[in-house]
Amino acid sequence: MALRDRPLSPHLQVYRPQLTSVLSIFHRLTGVFLATGAAMLCCWLLTAAAGPEYYEWSQWFLTSWLGYALLAAWSYCLFYHLCNGIRHLFWDVGIGFSLKATYASGVLMVLASFGLTGLSWGLGLYFYFTG
Amino acid sequence: MRIQTPLARVRHLGSAKEGSDHWWWQRLTALLLVPLSLWFVASIWWLVIGGATYEAFQDWLSGPVAAILMLLFIGMMFYHLKLGLQVVIEDYVHTKAVKWTFLVMINLGCLIGAIAAIYSTVAVALGG
Numbered sequence: 001m002a003l004r005d006r007p008l009s010p011h012l013q014v015y016r017p018q019l020t021s022v023l024s025i026f027h028r029l030t031g032v033f034l035a036t037g038a039a040m041l042c043c044w045l046l047t048a049a050a051g052p053e054y055y056e057w058s059q060w061f062l063t064s065w066l067g068y069a070l071l072a073a074w075s076y077c078l079f080y081h082l083c084n085g086i087r088h089l090f091w092d093v094g095i096g097f098s099l100k101a102t103y104a105s106g107v108l109m110v111l112a113s114f115g116l117t118g119l120s121w122g123l124g125l126y127f128y129f130t131g
Numbered sequence: 132m133r134i135q136t137p138l139a140r141v142r143h144l145g146s147a148k149e150g151s152d153h154w155w156w157q158r159l160t161a162l163l164l165v166p167l168s169l170w171f172v173a174s175i176w177w178l179v180i181g182g183a184t185y186e187a188f189q190d191w192l193s194g195p196v197a198a199i200l201m202l203l204f205i206g207m208m209f210y211h212l213k214l215g216l217q218v219v220i221e222d223y224v225h226t227k228a229v230k231w232t233f234l235v236m237i238n239l240g241c242l243i244g245a246i247a248a249i250y251s252t253v254a255v256a257l258g259g
Contacts, residue, residue, distance in 0.1 A: 031216075032215075032216065032219060035212055038208060038212055038244060041205075042247050042251075045248050045255070048189075048192075048251060049252075049255050055185050055188070062179045063179065063180070071180075075172060078168060078172065082164075082169075085161050085164075089161060089162065092158060123173060123176055124180040127177050127180050127181030128181065131181055131182060
């Protein structure tokens with residue numbers, strides 16, 4: 001079949017963003033971005049398997065300013081994807097389908113994702129000072 | 132005249148009969164990844180931000196709990212990643228050749244990633 005530039009539905013350019021659609025798009029974006037985190041996990045484990053001197057490279061990179069920025073982004077995206085994923089699991093068993101419940105769980109999910117990220121970095125800070 | 136029922140005629144036609152498998156595994160891995168990723172983040176923060184020494188890291192990963200949880204996390208996470216990326220490509224890429232190239236790359240990438248991570252975990256856990 002010849003590829004034609006047919007209009008795609010939904011027509012995003014004439015669509016007013018809603019909380020529901022925006023959260024759904026971010027679920028995908030965070031998922032795709034977390035693939036880079038998976039690649040980093042491989043590098044981290046591979047350097048660890050290669051020996052202490054290579055493990056130091058990973059340690060150096062991850063605790064550089066770029067490493068910390070990436071860890072912050074990965075951790076937020078992970079908690080976002082996790083919280084919205086739980087929201088999806090509830091929908092999968094048929095809970096929370098009403099418009100009101102969908103918006104309420106959306107707001108709750110965003111708050112929970114920030115809360116969990118904050119909590120995890122609090123734990124990180126604790127490890128930073130206690131070693 | 133056909134004696135065959137309509138049901139018999141549509142059997143083995145239509146869907147690939149794998150759709151529910153994809154759906155089911157995406158949910159199952161998601162469910163398991165909830166506790167596993169909480170454990171994973173806490174462990175990474177302790178190791179990386181806490182600046183654990185290589186010896187401490189190896190000692191930790193040599194224990195059965197950490198090694199098994201890490202292997203489980205790797206397996207579930209890469210399978211979940213493969214399923215998720217596959218859907219993204221299937222939704223947005225409609226040129227057959229490009230779609231199949233992406234799908235093969237995703238499958239191979241996730242497989243290679245998982246094998247590399249599993250090998251490394253076992254190597255660190257067993258290497259003394």
